[in-house]
Amino acid sequence: MRKKENESGGRRLSRRAALQLTGGGALAFGLPLPFLKNLPTGVMLLAVADDTGVREGLTVLGERPLNMETPPHLLDDEVTPGARMFVRNNGQPPKLEANAAAGWKVRIDGEVERALDLSIADLRRDFETVSLRLQIECAGNGRKFFVPGSRGNQWSFGAISCAEWTGVRLRDVLQAAGVKPGAVYTGHYGADTHLSGNADKEAISRGVPMEKAMEAHNLIAFAMNGNDIPLLNGHPLRLVVPGWPGSCSQKWLKRIWVRDQVHDGEKMTGESYRVPAYPVAPGTEVPAEDFAIIESLPVKSLVTFPRTGHRVDAGASFEVRGQAWAGDRAVARVDVSTDFGSTWKQAELAKPANRYAWQRWRADLSLPQVGYYEVWARATDDAGQAQPPVTPGWNPKGYLNNMQHRIAVVAL
Ligand SMILES: Nc1nc2c(c(=O)[nH]1)N[C@H]1C(S)=C(S)[C@@H](COP(=O)(O)O)O[C@H]1N2
Ligand SMILES: [Mo]
Numbered sequence: 001m002r003k004k005e006n007e008s009g010g011r012r013l014s015r016r017a018a019l020q021l022t023g024g025g026a027l028a029f030g031l032p033l034p035f036l037k038n039l040p041t042g043v044m045l046l047a048v049a050d051d052t053g054v055r056e057g058l059t060v061l062g063e064r065p066l067n068m069e070t071p072p073h074l075l076d077d078e079v080t081p082g083a084r085m086f087v088r089n090n091g092q093p094p095k096l097e098a099n100a101a102a103g104w105k106v107r108i109d110g111e112v113e114r115a116l117d118l119s120i121a122d123l124r125r126d127f128e129t130v131s132l133r134l135q136i137e138c139a140g141n142g143r144k145f146f147v148p149g150s151r152g153n154q155w156s157f158g159a160i161s162c163a164e165w166t167g168v169r170l171r172d173v174l175q176a177a178g179v180k181p182g183a184v185y186t187g188h189y190g191a192d193t194h195l196s197g198n199a200d201k202e203a204i205s206r207g208v209p210m211e212k213a214m215e216a217h218n219l220i221a222f223a224m225n226g227n228d229i230p231l232l233n234g235h236p237l238r239l240v241v242p243g244w245p246g247s248c249s250q251k252w253l254k255r256i257w258v259r260d261q262v263h264d265g266e267k268m269t270g271e272s273y274r275v276p277a278y279p280v281a282p283g284t285e286v287p288a289e290d291f292a293i294i295e296s297l298p299v300k301s302l303v304t305f306p307r308t309g310h311r312v313d314a315g316a317s318f319e320v321r322g323q324a325w326a327g328d329r330a331v332a333r334v335d336v337s338t339d340f341g342s343t344w345k346q347a348e349l350a351k352p353a354n355r356y357a358w359q360r361w362r363a364d365l366s367l368p369q370v371g372y373y374e375v376w377a378r379a380t381d382d383a384g385q386a387q388p389p390v391t392p393g394w395n396p397k398g399y400l401n402n403m404q405h406r407i408a409v410v411a412l
Contacts, residue, residue: 052082052230061153065089069158073307080161082230091203094191101236110258113178127168133357139245142401150398162358167221187263188250205265242356243327275395282394296327298402301379308407321362326381334361337376367411376406
């Protein structure tokens, strides 16, 4: 196999190698595969064959499982394209046949009047199809900045997306199954496999309380941005439960088990997606019984333009812009500062395309004299909660870091 370095230090596939990998498919030509060397064949094939191509410019945080985040300047699109979606895998993505969608079924069972086995054709035929722009953010986004740190993917700012998802309402499907009065929680299952290869273990299986499950914006989605869902983002069927930890949005969805108790699947217990129920000093050992399950994610924003390191003329006006979101809440305002938070200027803030879509913000700024500046952005939600300038409440696994994002700008 011919090897060629690209600027990110990764390798490019030769045309012949790409043909061998994809069995003749043309998807991988010329795409960089920075992680090629260490990937087991199955994942490599999936990455090569993913219909977004290999996601150029994303930062690979881990290869097994494959995890990548999107630098803020690549999150400037109002609707995140597949090629710029972060990827968070807890296990090994399923190896899918080309026509996996045709034979796919999802089972709804447990505390329901009638268990349902639904194909994607059934979902399309029996339920109203809706399209919504929905945020998915990993609860560990920002983990990298906690001190002391914790194991797990060292996400900085880029484990967030807002794509347009098309599917049916989870609520409508649950109602068709007939939720029994004893229903407490959902439990979600996907077709990916545990890293150990043990078929009896789930990579991840999380859920939400019935009240959240019945909220009208949760989708069982079969399309994204008007196309098939990319393989790495859950093709051919996934849940999207916006505003809560991304881990509630099961990819490669096979089953929703309606539980008569709080779901106790993989990564529902212990320190996974749970934080101390009260504020603790950094590094504290917290007793197991004092953890609470994370629900809505906190208010947050990004500066997506310009890219950090930008140069402007002193005194000249320049545009800054970005995205803001607030879990179950809406963003009420965004302010920006060029003097390390001493003074703030209110940005223009767009309404969300729909509830749970992120909100675009922009401001015109100028820098008084030649020198080094930072642009800080601070979003405030409709309950008056604003982003802190530094890491908020420390917790053992480094969840819920909604500190302000800042970029460097140099005035010349
Ligand atoms: N089946 C399955 N679903 C999953 C995961 C997974 O590992 N397997 N990861 C979850 C986590 S932790 C997050 S943050 C989101 C990420 O979605 P994305 O990879 O499409 O960006 O998917 C969630 N759904
Ligand atoms: Mo996540």
